Amino acid sequence: xxxxxRKLLFKFPPEAVHYFAMNSLQVLCSLGLGGMLRSSFRPxxxxxxxxxxxxxxxxxxxxxxxxxxxxxxxxxxxxxxGFVEIGTVTPLPQAGNDKxxxxxxxxxxxxxxxxxxxxxxxxxxxxxxxxWREKHPVQLKGDKAGLVIGGNIGKNKVTPNxxxxxxxxxxxxxxxxxxxxxxxxxxxxxxxxxxxxxxKESLRRILMHLQMINNSKAHAKPILLKIAPDLTIxxxxxxxxxSMEIQLDGLVISNTTINRNGLQTPGDQLEKIGAGGLxxxxxxxxxxxxxxxxTRKTNGTVPVIASGGIFTAADAAEKLSAGAALVQVWxxxxxxxxxxxxxxxxxxxQLRKA
Numbered sequence: 001x002x003x004x005x006r007k008l009l010f011k012f013p014p015e016a017v018h019y020f021a022m023n024s025l026q027v028l029c030s031l032g033l034g035g036m037l038r039s040s041f042r043p044x045x046x047x048x049x050x051x052x053x054x055x056x057x058x059x060x061x062x063x064x065x066x067x068x069x070x071x072x073x074x075x076x077x078x079x080x081x082g083f084v085e086i087g088t089v090t091p092l093p094q095a096g097n098d099k100x101x102x103x104x105x106x107x108x109x110x111x112x113x114x115x116x117x118x119x120x121x122x123x124x125x126x127x128x129x130x131x132w133r134e135k136h137p138v139q140l141k142g143d144k145a146g147l148v149i150g151g152n153i154g155k156n157k158v159t160p161n162x163x164x165x166x167x168x169x170x171x172x173x174x175x176x177x178x179x180x181x182x183x184x185x186x187x188x189x190x191x192x193x194x195x196x197x198x199x200k201e202s203l204r205r206i207l208m209h210l211q212m213i214n215n216s217k218a219h220a221k222p223i224l225l226k227i228a229p230d231l232t233i234x235x236x237x238x239x240x241x242x243s244m245e246i247q248l249d250g251l252v253i254s255n256t257t258i259n260r261n262g263l264q265t266p267g268d269q270l271e272k273i274g275a276g277g278l279x280x281x282x283x284x285x286x287x288x289x290x291x292x293x294x295t296r297k298t299n300g301t302v303p304v305i306a307s308g309g310i311f312t313a314a315d316a317a318e319k320l321s322a323g324a325a326l327v328q329v330w331x332x333x334x335x336x337x338x339x340x341x342x343x344x345x346x347x348x349x350q351l352r353k354a
Contacts, residue, residue, distance in 0.1 A: 002337030014102040014111070014334075022067075025075045025338075034078050041338060043080045043345035048145055051303050051325050052222045052249055054180055055145040058082035059348075060316065060341045063307050063328035064152035064183065064226075065113070069120045070128040077147040080341035085328065086125065087152030088185045091170040093121035094156060097190065103273045104334075107264040109311065110280030111331045112273055113256070114190045117154050122174045129178035139180045140219060151179035152226070154188065161193055165206045172210050181221055184210070187228035187255040189277045195228060200238040208246055222249035229254040229286045229308065233293075240294060243302045250303035251294060252328070254287045280331035284309025288322050295323025311336055313347020320348075 009017045028037065049056040061083035062076055070086045077084075096118025103112045119125065129149070136146055153175065155167035168184060175182070184206060186197035197203065207225065214220045225248060227239055243251065256277025260270055263282060287308025294304060306324035310316050311332040319327050333340050 002339065006335070006337065010104060010106065013100060014104055015099065018066075018102070022072050022075060025078075026072060029075055029078060034074070038078045038080075041079045041342050043342045044349050046345060046349060049082070049326060051181070051305070054139055054148055054222065056082040056148055056326060057145045058341070058345055059320070059326045060344050061085060061148075061150075061305070061326060061328045062333065063330040064088055064150070064185065065115065066330055066333070068118065070125050070132070070149075073132055073147065073149065079338050080345070081147065082145075082341075083148035083150060083180075083326070085150035085152050085183060086129075086179070087119065087183075088117050088154040088188065089119055089122050089125050089151065089171050089175065090117055090154050090156045091122050091167050092156050093124070094118055101276070103276070105263065105265045105278075105280070108280065108282055109309075109331070109335055110263070110265075110278055110282050111334065112276040112278050114274075114276035116157065116190045117188065122171050126174045126178060129175070133178050138178065138219075148180045149178075150181045150183055150224075151175040152183040152185050154185045154191070155194070157191055161196055161202070164197055164202075165209050168206050168210060169213065172213060176214075176217060176221060179221065181224060181249070182210070183224045183226050183252050185226050185255075187226050189228070189256060189258050189275075198227065198231065198235065198239070200242055203239070203242055204246070207242070207248060211246060224248070224250040224252050224303075224305065226252040226255055227290075229257045229283055229290060230259060231290075236290060236293065237297070240297050240302070244298060248302065250305065250325075252305045252307060253290045253294065253324075254283070254308050257283055257286065259286075279308070280335070281309045281311065284315060284318075288318055291319060291324050292322040310344075311340075313344045313351060316344050317348060317351050 049059040064085040097116035153171035155164040256279045304324045305326045306319035307328040316327045
């Protein structure tokens with residue numbers, strides 16, 4: 001059914017379809033149809049999954065960038081997601097880059113985006129999360145798993161890199177009471193100069209400052225780092241060394257790539273689209289390679305959330321077999337539709353029985 005609907009939706013601009021689809025789902029839930037939808041999309045029960053002290057009903061989450069502003073948590077929970085990563089959130093609101101800034105590559109099962117951290121700003125996002133938490137408390141150790149919420153944080157475009165740590169601090173402090181874990185995003189290709197913060201000493205300054213704040217709280221929250229698939233082995237080794245040195249709670253592997261090698265989409269079309277981060281099936285192999293490399297180098301001591309090219313249960317199983325604790329979808333959600341969590345979990349259950 002979704003394949004037919006997708007043909008229609010793909011006739012319209014991607015960003016407009018994104019808001020239309022999620023706002024339509026929001027209306028259905030508001031009309032009292034959430035229970036029926038939940039029954040339709042409920043994934044099969046499985047053993048709980050852990051990331052440190054956090055417990056997840058299932059290992060399939062939604063990556064950052066889909067619900068940037070924490071507007072659709074109820075709706076995404078209805079579709080069966082075990083966790084949702086909101087953001088990237090910045091201290092001040094940002095309009096993002098000029099439109100069009102989201103493009104489909106159907107021949108490759110991919111997307112290109114150059115959104116530019118468009119979001120409502122940390123104050124507005126925090127207010128929405130505060131309302132959510134009135135009914136859905138933050139997880140503490142041993143709590144029964146509900147929808148786990150991650151907060152993906154970044155810096156404003158106008159903030160110079162030498163002051164970036166201040167932006168991460170602002171977002172961290174504001175969101176801390178309302179999210180279950182944090183992801184520090186220094187790997188988006190769509191904010192000029194941001195990826196320079198992936199260098200070891202820049203990362204050390206940001207992460208150790210956040211850990212200092214975190215350790216002063218009554219309940220510390222896991223802090224993870226999201227890295228790009230375009231890092232060299234030497235840069236990945238630096239991330240691993242730093243992660244182990246400061247006892248980082250985990251890594252998200254990986255963000256989008258600026259690499260365009262091997263795509264089926266014609267070169268003139270790619271040239272017309274221009275710059276941006278590529279996600280989806282073309283990133284799958286590289287993402288899995290890095291997950292496997294990090295897991296092997298750390299002997300599994302640095303937990304990994306794997307993201308990149310996950311469309312099916314086989315894709316998810318590949319990431320989990322490579323050492324990931326959890327997986328995230330994004331582009332796969334666009335191409336596979338609202339039943340993606342259910343289908344992945346059904347497939348994983350069958351694979352375990354085989």
